[in-house]
Amino acid sequence: MSNLTVHNVRGCSPEAICNKRDALSVGVEPVNERAIQRIRPTRLRATILFSILLLISVPAFAGLGEDVSSVPADQAHMQGTLRTTQTQSYTVREIQAPTGIVVREYVSSSGRVFGVAWQGPWPPDMRQILANYFETYRQAAQAEVSAHAGRRPLVIEQPGLVVRSGGHMRWFAGQAYIPAMLPQGVSPEAIR
């Protein structure tokens, strides 16, 4: 099973919401990006076909802790929703979904996603953006809910994973990061 397929299976059930929350990858908003390369007309047809396949099969970004190279580089260029900004110590890849959900992934110079942030009218697919950390997150969230009745932000502070998630109906925002992977000199508050 290819890496691409693994993403898809993890992110959604095939009969249901796949094309909804995973639609983070299916954008309509034009972007003005240095990351976007001009597509040559001769390649256009093949490119469109290829991009459609990618839209269906993979998310537009790597999840927390993953290597950004796990996403084919061309795919990012073709989304029309991806905005990449560069700082001295990391790269921010911002994905705007048609649902209004915005996810930003923070990629270290070594190509690993050390943090993700999100905001929008509904939460993103947490399984997708937390990747292999989702189960840790789910268990910690379950433990917190069991220990304390009452609705409140969800804050998880473990040595290996920090998640701060809040909001209300029609507005959600949060951040998640791996403390040990924060580049030197980068504050967790930068992940937003």
Place this chain on the structure above:
Amino acid sequence: MKITGMNGTRLLAASVATLFAVGCGGGSPSHPNTVTPSGSNSLTISVNAGPGGIYANGAFASVTVCPPGTTPCETIPGVLVDTGSSGLRVLSKALTVSLPQQKAPDGNPVVECLPFVSGFTWGPVQTADIQMAGEKASSVPIQVLSDTDFPIPAACGNPVNSMDTLLALGANGILGVGVFAQDCGGACVSTGPSNPGLYYECPASGCVVAGEALGQQVQNPVALFSADNNGVIIELPAVNAPEATVNGSLIFGIGTQSNNALGSATVYATDANANFITTFNNQPYSMSFLDSGSNGLYFLNTNITGIPVCPPPNTPFYCPSNTQNLKAVNQGANGTGSGTVNFSVDNADSLFQNNPNASVFGSLAGPNSLAGFDWGLPFFYGRNVFTALEGRSTPGGTGPYWAY
């Protein structure tokens, strides 16, 4: 009683003890701070441990539901009053009357997956007449919370965990009386990539995301009242020390009766996402909000506030070494309206340990996401807080807004 960091056995024992205490009128019977309800548009609310016996800072009310146009009806106690959501949601196990299932045009049952921060609710959309005080809303789509009536789609579980049990919800239901008339709104009407995937059709072959017309979505019942339908007021007494229970009112309508005039309250407009601006230490946070369904004052985090969180298991709360008296400024999203809020943060460990029979804590606080301030129920103590529905006219202007 607030349960904090107990293991399952202690939790259960404490819950039973609390239920006993509450059932036997364990709270002070004639509370000096009680706001007496009056009028047909006034519903009594009570801040107490809730039907699960484990809640802190939860405001509960009784809601009567009936099958549309007929009987028998059922009055469900222990429903959380929530200005941070819209629509009535009731645990399937708390519902004894049979309500009709909403069906899509093709005849398939409609089921909803609704994300909250700490979990999701899942279950069928059914239709009920809703009665509260002297008000009635007819044929209202509500959500009946059940993990078992329809299988939960994998995608619905991704926000985190189901809240469809009394233990997880701490309430028999949620009465969403926020600024929105429906829970989802226009985004859920059409199918396609902009649909967030809340409403499903569930034929025998499995549940699939479907479009849901505005009028079919789970509705804020206040919006469907024949009168007093432009918003609500939550009135609760001031709380100067932890208490077992306090009573107050949920008043329907703004400026429609003698008991719901806006008076001198300041109007704070919300933005389209139901947020406004809170400024703290000269830093504005434009994604802040009032929410009676949040059970504390949740803001920023230790790195910004300097206030440490409690050691496990009370990490959702702040634990300063002594009381922190703080101030922030709230401002409408459109820049109009401004007012300073003075608030206190006490050590949550001490609050819980020193007041084992209390459920009302005016100084319970904790960290939030970076977005800003989540002004939960403690903010409502000692204030009359107006929530004006989107698009409805009031003496303070057209909603959505908050006023206090």
